[in-house]
Amino acid sequence: NQHGLRVTGSELVGLVPKRVMVEAGKYFLKQQRRSVGIAEEELIRLAVKSLGLDELSPFEPRKKIIEYLLEEEGQSPLIAMDLKAFAQETASESMAPGGGSISAYVGALGVSLGTMVANLSAHRRVWDERWEEFSEWAEKGQAIQERLLHLVDEDTRSFNGIIDAIRMPKGTEDEKAIRKQAIQEATKYAIEVPFQVVKATFESLEVIRAMAEKGNPSSVSDAGVGALCARAAIHGAFLNMQINSADLEDKQYVEEVISQGKAIIEQTDALEQEIMNLVRTKL
Secondary structure: OOOOOOOOOOOOOOOEOHHHHHHHHHHHHHHOOOOOOOOHHHHHHHHHHHHOOOOOOOOOHHHHEHHHHHOOOOOOOOOOOOHHHHHHHHHOOOOOOOHHHHHHHHHHHHHHHHHHHHHHHHOOHHHHHHHHHHHHHHHHHHHHHHHHHHHHHHHHHHHHHHHHHHOOOOOOHHHHHHHHHHHHHHHHHHHHHHHHHHHHHHHHHHHHHHHHHHOOHHHHHHHHHHHHHHHHHHHHHHHHHHHHHOOOOOHHHHHHHHHHHHHHHHHHHHHHHHHHHHHHHHO
16 A cells, blocks of 8 residues: 555455445545545445455455345335335325335435535545545534434334234233233334434534535535425424324323424524525525
8 A cells, every 4th residue: 555556356255344344445535535424335345446355256245244144135125215216105005104204314315415515525626635624524424324314214114013013913901901012112112213313314414514614615505405404304203203292101201302302493493594594695
């Protein structure tokens, strides 16, 4: 590496943890003074190319990386869809995906725009000395995006959990008690998932605000759209928290999470307005 030479013809025997490949990809990007805030699949691809792992034989991440091997087939069916199929599935007569999954996805799109601005800013020639600053913002945005993408499918799974609990047998008193407990547990989880969406998306507003203020001025409108997406996602996920709370008997828990959600809503509205004012001054 010190002599500017690239490794060729390497071979990896056995399996490797995903973290090792991701960190290798980040290392090689940093050597090039490039932002590391990109998708893990791309980081792994860069590590494979930089280490020459695909020159002696094909390197298939799905067969070589431990975490990928442990993933269940079809674990994230919604996120695996293309955009058209996802929209059509949402429009179908099935009850899921619904507003919760859509809120998570809109939040992911919002932070993706903030991350894009960070990456564009990191690679702006006149800001060469600031690449690490923007790379850190991009990396933070990428991490939030991954959480929100996971929650797209998790929200639908939580809804299906309620349906499965409702369908449990109720012929005897014991069965009724078990069924009731299962419904309450599933309902509580169906509140927790959109609350995670609310909190993760609120974190993304920090990235988006920083990019509206400090990022590439040519992309300030993208930061603005990101802020609008984030606000919509937070309000949408909070609606799901509220409607799912109606059937939960643990009213103390409901009061606590709804109170926290309302506080985040207030902060979100103020922050979104602040970001939009910043954006408008630069258009």
